[in-house]
Amino acid sequence: GAGVSQSPRYKVAKRGQDVALRCDPISGHVSLFWYQQALGQGPEFLTYFQNEAQLDKSGLPSDRFFAERPEGSVSTLKIQRTQQEDSAVYLCASSGPQGIRGNTIYFGEGSWLTVV
């Protein structure tokens, strides 16, 4: 596609519900990133994939958060048993193989999650 596509754009979940957020990176981009942006704050790194390999998941805040990219293209961020503190915008980004230094990273518009 022309850009990074994320769905759903907006999600309201009841506390305790599981949610799944989808990211379609730019075609051919091997690097994929997930960030969490709380209201009024800067994005915080969650995890990084190169193709289907999850090379860094140090930013995932708890074991309720899980990300996958089984075929090296589309990625899904899953949050189990959502809590109110999970309310945030979840940003997906992709780039070529050289990552943030050799390539430009393109961000999607984000998935806005509100947990009530």
Added chain:
Amino acid sequence: AQSVTQLDSQVPVFEEAPVELRCNYSSSVSVYLFWYVQYPNQGLQLLLKYLSGSTLVKGINGFEAEFNKSQTSFHLRKPSVHISDTAEYFCAVSEGAAGNKLTFGGGTRVLVKP
């Protein structure tokens, strides 16, 4: 561990006036520095980046930034702003050994007034 501080949370500025957004970082190793812009309800867009070489970096939309290693700063400037520059601006850093992890500052909201 790396961290980024954006000293101003909001900067009001009149159209055609200059603007400077301040960014300081802390890191014990070599770093790579970035500025991103986020327009309302849109994703982040790269304005410019410093990887090595000249400390004065020019980016898109007339923005430039200067890397100052001794002051651990990477301030963003534009000599004359437009209404369309109203947005949130984020400074970010990546340490040499941190791979592809970006650490962002808290953001500076620029409001350009006519």
